[in-house]
Amino acid sequence: MPDAVAETRAAQTPRHPLDPLTPDEIRRAATLVRAAHDLGAGMMFETISLSEPDKSTVHDLRGGADFPRQAFVCAFDRTNGRVFEARVDLVADRIVDWRHVPGVRPRILVDDILLVGEVARADPRFRAALARRGITDIDNVQVDPWSAGYYGLPDEEGRRLSHTFCWYRSEKNDNGYAHPIEGLCAVIDLDRAEVLRVDDYGAAEVPMASRNYAARYRTIFRDDVKPLEIVQADGPSFTVEGNEVRWQRWRFRVGFTAREGLVLHAVGYEDEGRLRPVLHRAALSEMVVPYGHPxxxxxxxNAFDVGEYGIGVLANSLKLGCDCLGTIRYFDAWLADSKGQPYCIESAVCLHEEDFGILWKHTDLFTGEVDVRRARRLVVSSISTVGNYEYGSFWYLYQDGSIQFEMKATGILNTAGIRAGEAPRFGTIVSPGVYAHYHQHIFNMRLDMAVDGERNRVVEVDTMALPTGPDNPHGNAFTVHETVLASEQAAQRTVDFNAARYWKIESAEGRNRLGQPTAYRLMPTSPVPIFSNPQSSVARRAAFMTRQLWVTAFDRDEMHAAGRYPNQSRGGDGLPAWTRADRPLVDTDLVVWHSFGLHHIPRPEDFPVQPVTTAGFMLQPVGFFSENPALDVPPARSTMSCCAG
Incomplete structure (x- = not known):
């Protein structure tokens, strides 16, 4: 839908302090900043997003009450690279803070992504390198922009850069990743719109085997796939008002930012008529994709797809209806372009229910009586395309009080060309002359916990086998050992499989009927060891990936695990910098940061398009309830409907 039409449907007045900025608020924030601090013709807006209010504002909100609205604005001058931050009071229409942030680089913008190919293809040095490879039809050369990282190269100092890799397309819709142009990389100065340098590492023959995957290239399809209909004749079990969702006992708010994409706010579970908080905010804080070729x-x-590009900016519109099935409710995402104008990603977030097998069951062996309940879960999802790869962020809420996050990775492998007779040491051959490098996808989730309130603590739980002796004569005994992680330095932890380790987030005040502290546990299901040297550029810049758990005292400005500006950073920002203070963590407002990911040794089966692979974690109630909270889920209406499910 055209943005003008979409804007008429968007809420012009926010209903809640946590609602994303409306189109009008985005426009007003940009106008106010430009009027007060015009940077001239080179002024670009990196970010215009909600500056989230103090928690007290959210907790104290009364129906119909006025509430503050502020925008966070990051703008920069591409003529000199200077970056500025502002906070804008959207109620009073004034700038409340404006400051220069020295020595940083803003995100790579959509404008930059489109610019890179044009600039590279127009450069005589780049054209000459292509000609040495026998390529003269320049328009068929696909140039992918990559963040440049930091390697201390003198000619790159003080510039905002993009590094490039190239592929060849024999036609518009050809899968270019089947035809890598090996050894040719251009380094682009984004602000000057020029090629700084062309790095030619030596040519390999461009493989030209067709590896197209789209339906238009297929003539034979399976003929035994029968229709599978998902029907909710009575409609869904969830209700949506504005950005608030209510489903079963759950209540939460849907948010969205240009950088993080999908955000969940104010997640709570209704228990005996009382809404009990679990999470204040949950969002993907950062991710990095380190490759293993030297x-x-x-x-x-080693792209930081959240902090260097913005996974929200690259979100898909899901309106085609193939990404979600059933009775669907979509949420649009309103973002700001580089000129400060609002634009809409229609249907950026999908909400639906799905069947999830058995919830619980027992057969009484003595009476033959069977009790079984069918499970369903609520799905909140968004999918982003970052170059060759798709990342699907999926939150699942369950009827038993559990919360799961799953990252679904698909798309196309990033490929390289292999020279004749060369044996790949750092990758897998996936097509003649084409190989895909060993790499990892490591994510970090920021979980602003609020288990029965803001005063929480984190407890590490290890299972321990007892030594054989008088207290364990048969050698079968094991128990658990709990350790309170009392400070930020002590709370930098890794998974221990030998101890079946997990972490509990306990309430300082809440107790269940059994006298136990109410808690949720973080179950790591996709921990990834790192293979980058600790002194490598990527390990210094993405220090978050060296631990599966970090915990910090809450600070509203500490939002991103690798810092606010990871693009071309030297490292040390974010979690390692904040935790040097070693703030106390017992019975206080705290944030849990969980690193997890995918260790990807590519297979031929991952090409030409990769089947979905997943990584994630679970948050499960531990003493949050005094018994199974899903006992009140009703039986299926009939045996037929149960079996049909």
């Missing part, structure tokens, strides 16, 4: 320009492949 040469040929590939050593620079």
């Amino acid at each position: 040469g040929g320009g590939h050593f620079r492949k």
Whole structure:
């Protein structure tokens, strides 16, 4: 839908302090900043988003009450690289803070992504390097922009850069990743719109086998796939008012930012007529994709897809209806372009229910009586395309009080060309002359916990086998050992499989009927060891990936695990910087940061398009309830409907 039409449907007045900025608020924030601090013709807006209010504002909100609205604005001058931050009071229409942030680089913008190919293809040095490879039809060369990282190269100092890799398309819809142009990398100065340098590491023959995957290229399809209909004749079990969702006992708010994409706010569970908080805010804080090839320009492949590009900016519109099935409710995302104008990603977030097998069951062996309940879960999802890859962020809420996050990774492998007779040491051959490098996808989730209130603590739980002896004569005994992680330094932890380790977030005040502290546990299901040297550029810049758990005292400005500006950073920002203070963590407002991911040794089966693979974690109630909270889920209406499910 055209943005003008979409804007008429968007809420012009926010209903809640946590609602994303409306189109009018985005426009007003940009106008106010430009009027007070015009940077001239080179002024670009990196970010215009909600500056989230103090928690007290959310907690104290009364129906119909006025509430503050502020925007966070990051703008920069591409003529000199200077970056500025502002906070804008949207109620009083005034700038409340404006400051220069020295020594940082803003995100790579959509404008930059489109610019890179044009600039590279127009450069004589780049054209000459292509000609040496026998390529003269320049328009068929696909140039992918990559964040440049930081490697201390003198000619790159003080510039905002993009590094590139190239592929060839024999036609518009061809899968270019089947035809890598090996060894050719251009380094682009984004602000000057010029090629700084062309790095030529030596050519390999461009493989030209067709590896197209789209339906238009297929003539034979399976003929045994029968229709599978998902029907909710009575409609869904959830209700939506504005950005608030209510489903079963759950209540939460849907948010969205240009950088993080999908955000969940104010997640709570209604228990005996009382809404009990679990999470104040949950969002993908950062991610990094380190590749394992040491040469040929590939050593620079370590993209921070959240902080360097913005996974929200790259979100898909899901309106085609193939990404979600059932009775669906969509949420649009309103973002700001580089000129400060609002634009809409229609249907950026999908909400639906799905069947999830058995919830619980027992057969009484003595009476033959069977009790079974069918499970369903609520799905909140968003999918982003970052170059060759798709990342699907999926939150699942369950009837037993559990919360799950799952990252679904698909798309196309990033490929390289292999020279004749060369044996790949750092990748897998996936097509003749084409190989895909070993790499990882490591994510960090920021979980602003609020288990029965804001005063929480984190407890590490290890299972321990007892030594054989008088207290364990048969050698079968094991128990658990609990350790309170009392400070930020002590709370930098890794998974221990030998101890079946997990972490509990306990309430300082809440107790269940059994006298136990109410808690949720973080169950790591996709921990990834790192193979980057601790002194490598990527490990210094993405220190979050060295631990599966970090815990910090709450600070509203500490939002991103690798810092606010990871683009071309030297490292040390974010979690390692904040935790040096070693703030106390017992019975206080705290934030849990969980790192998890995918260790990807590519397979031929991952090409030409990769089947979905997943990574994530679980948050499960531990003493939050005094018994199974799903006992009140009703039986299926009939045996037929149960079996049909």
